[in-house]
Amino acid sequence: MGTQxxxxxxxxxxxxxxxxxxxxxxxxxxxTTPESIVESASxxxxxxxxxxxxxxxLAYSIVLPICQIAVALLIGLRLARQQRTWAIGILxxxxxxxxxxxxLTWKSLLHGGGPVQATLKTITGGSPNFLGTERVLAPSSSxxxxxxxxxxxxxxxxxxxxxxxxxxxxxxxxxPTHLIESAKLEGASALWTARRVQVPYILPHIGIAFLVRxxxxxxxxxxxxxxxxxxxxxxxxxxRIFTLSVMTRDPNAAVGLSLVAxxxxxxxxxxxxxxxxxxxxxxxxxx
Amino acid sequence: MRILLRFTxxxxxxxxxxxxxxVMFCSFNPEVLAGTPSEYLAVPSLDNYLSVIDxxxxxxxxxxxLASLVAVFCGxxxxxxxxxxGLLAGPPGVHALVSVASWRVLPATLFLLPQVxxxxxxxxxxxxSLILLSSLHLVPLMVLLITPVAIRSHLQYRESAxxxxxxxxxxxxxxxxxxxxxxIVFTCCVGFLLIWSELFTASLVLxxxxxxxxxxxxxxxxxSYSTLWxxxxxxxxxGIVSGILLAVCTGYVLRKAVFSQSSTGTGVT
Numbered sequence: 001m002g003t004q005x006x007x008x009x010x011x012x013x014x015x016x017x018x019x020x021x022x023x024x025x026x027x028x029x030x031x032t033t034p035e036s037i038v039e040s041a042s043x044x045x046x047x048x049x050x051x052x053x054x055x056x057x058l059a060y061s062i063v064l065p066i067c068q069i070a071v072a073l074l075i076g077l078r079l080a081r082q083q084r085t086w087a088i089g090i091l092x093x094x095x096x097x098x099x100x101x102x103x104l105t106w107k108s109l110l111h112g113g114g115p116v117q118a119t120l121k122t123i124t125g126g127s128p129n130f131l132g133t134e135r136v137l138a139p140s141s142s143x144x145x146x147x148x149x150x151x152x153x154x155x156x157x158x159x160x161x162x163x164x165x166x167x168x169x170x171x172x173x174x175x176p177t178h179l180i181e182s183a184k185l186e187g188a189s190a191l192w193t194a195r196r197v198q199v200p201y202i203l204p205h206i207g208i209a210f211l212v213r214x215x216x217x218x219x220x221x222x223x224x225x226x227x228x229x230x231x232x233x234x235x236x237x238x239x240r241i242f243t244l245s246v247m248t249r250d251p252n253a254a255v256g257l258s259l260v261a262x263x264x265x266x267x268x269x270x271x272x273x274x275x276x277x278x279x280x281x282x283x284x285x286x287x
Numbered sequence: 288m289r290i291l292l293r294f295t296x297x298x299x300x301x302x303x304x305x306x307x308x309x310v311m312f313c314s315f316n317p318e319v320l321a322g323t324p325s326e327y328l329a330v331p332s333l334d335n336y337l338s339v340i341d342x343x344x345x346x347x348x349x350x351x352x353l354a355s356l357v358a359v360f361c362g363x364x365x366x367x368x369x370x371x372x373g374l375l376a377g378p379p380g381v382h383a384l385v386s387v388a389s390w391r392v393l394p395a396t397l398f399l400l401p402q403v404x405x406x407x408x409x410x411x412x413x414x415x416s417l418i419l420l421s422s423l424h425l426v427p428l429m430v431l432l433i434t435p436v437a438i439r440s441h442l443q444y445r446e447s448a449x450x451x452x453x454x455x456x457x458x459x460x461x462x463x464x465x466x467x468x469x470x471i472v473f474t475c476c477v478g479f480l481l482i483w484s485e486l487f488t489a490s491l492v493l494x495x496x497x498x499x500x501x502x503x504x505x506x507x508x509x510x511s512y513s514t515l516w517x518x519x520x521x522x523x524x525x526g527i528v529s530g531i532l533l534a535v536c537t538g539y540v541l542r543k544a545v546f547s548q549s550s551t552g553t554g555v556t
Contacts, residue, residue, distance in 0.1 A: 003455065004376070004377065007376035007380065008376045008379050011369070011372050011376045011379065012379075014365075014368065014369050014372065014373075014383075015386065018369075018387060018426065021402075021423055022390065022398045022423075023398075024405075025398070025401035025402045025404070026398060029400075029401035029404065078292070078296075088538040089534050089535045089539065090300075090303060090304075090534070090538070091303075091534075092476070092480070092534035092538050093303065093530060093531055093534040094303065094530075095477075095480045095481075095484070095534075096480050096483070096484075096529075096530035096533040096534040096537070097484070097526055097527050097531075098484025098526060099484050099486070099502075100484060100486050100506060100526075101484070101502075101505065101523050101526035101530065102306075104505065104508075104509070105306045105309070105310045105523060105527075106306060107509075108309070108313065108516070108519070108523075158302070158306070163480075170473065204435045208431055208432065208435065211389075211392055211431065212391065212428065212431065214392060215391050215392045215395075219395055221486065222484075222487075222502075225486075225506075226506070226509060237396075238396060241400070242487065242490065245400055245491065246490065251400060254396075255401065258396045258397040259397065261396070261397065262393060262397050265392070269389065272389050272391075272392040273386075273389040276385050276388050276389055276431075277382075277385050
């Protein structure tokens with residue numbers, strides 16, 4: 001057996017093992033439960049709270065990462081340009097504290113008697129109830145934006161924008177210096193260099209950051225759970241699945257809801273597959 | 288323009304550090320009512336901290352640390368093997384890597400619940416289950432983070448290494464891994480922080496209070512009826528202190544690993 005064949009065999013074995021570890025228990029689950037996959041999924045989707053929770057999670061996962069990555073790119077660019085390596089540690093702090101500590105921290109800041117509400121009331125005379133369920137926007141019957149959603153947005157951004165900015169700063173820092181120096185010698189402005197040299201160079205990393213953020217926002221759990229538990233109004237997919245599997249002890253419904261979530265996220269999954277292939281692996285294919 | 292940028296920096300720093308400072312300030316106040324510290328308090332006290340230490344926060348932190356370290360070690364070992372062998376295998380291996388990397392975007396709960404029930408069925412100890420599940424779910428993320436860098440350095444150096452007569456093992460150990468080291472460090476740091484603060488999986492797997500992780504310990508102070516603010520601030524304060532220590536360490540390691548290599552001009556992103 002040649003060396004190349006051995007490598008291919010090893011890779012194939014690794015892939016099959018990983019696939020079996022992920023898919024095996026799922027198959028076994030459906031073999032041992034009386035309900036079929038379709039029954040579980042349709043029962044989960046028929047329930048309005050679960051449906052709303054999934055739609056809300058999906059909407060969040062599309063909008064939030066785009067905004068966060070745009071802000072993180074600006075911060076990362078500035079950090080790299082200023083060579084502020086010491087800032088990397090500071091930017092890791094929110095994620096190091098964890099989603100739960102971040103949620104608790106912001107809950108103490110945003111609740112009725114907290115400093116944020118008090119300051120806003122002093123300045124503007126009123127303040128939205130950040131932990132309440134006052135309706136702000138209602139684009140569809142399944143998707144309503146409540147005042148409490150502001151807190152969830154804030155917490156998620158507070159945790160994830162800094163670490164994403166640190167990631168981008170590291171990527172920018174590792175662009176070969178001759179590329180940027182040549183642009184400077186040609187008289188390019190900082191904005192032009194950023195737009196035409198730096199950002200295109202780290203495009204695969206931006207793609208990765210988007211995918212990672214997409215997946216993490218879709219299964220957002222800590223902030224909604226800490227602030228609202230499984231409130232019928234502000235419900236998120238993971239919190240709903242957790243309630244179904246642990247609180248109400250109906251794991252079949254929880255797996256059914258997970259399946260619904262997978263079906264709803266299938267276009268994004270396929271998009272991600274082709275994006276990864278196109279952005280990250282293009283160089284390999286080209287060679 | 289410079290003043291505006293400095294002002295933005297100050298705002299960002301305040302937004303980052305302000306909430307943490309607020310929690311630390313409140314955690315030393317024993318008379319926290321409805322989340323707001325008493326106005327009449329003059330002497331800071333450690334009462335809240337002593338209370339949470341009595342309840343076993345240190346044991347929970349130790350469990351979190353152990354689970355995170357072992358899970359990251361297992362995850363990075365598997366991921367590196369998959370990525371390196373995948374690249375050496377050529378196009379079929381690389382296309383298999385695409386599949387593994389794209390699993391990351393599937394909702395983890397789909398696989399997680401059946402995996403949890405399966406592990407319970409075969410009587411796996413809860414802590415081992417947590418470590419296994421965490422490392423398993425870290426693999427696609429780690430593959431996703433390491434692969435682009437690995438591809439770039441592979442394309443840059445593989446052929447020259449072969450022309451110079453380097454064997455595959457020499458190429459991997461002496462050329463590929465040193466070039467991947469900053470990315471490996473970053474990936475390990477991110478993986479560690481994710482597992483350290485993981486609540487969802489831990490809540491599904493760990494049932495006994497003795498095995499609670501730090502996030503599970505913290506979550507007990509919020510009930511459906513009320514929030515125990517004093518203990519909550521103290522435990523969040525301890526979470527923040529440990530988080531800042533972790534951030535300083537990971538930041539230091541990253542600076543050493545990433546920025547020292549970038550000055551050599553390798554250009555491997």
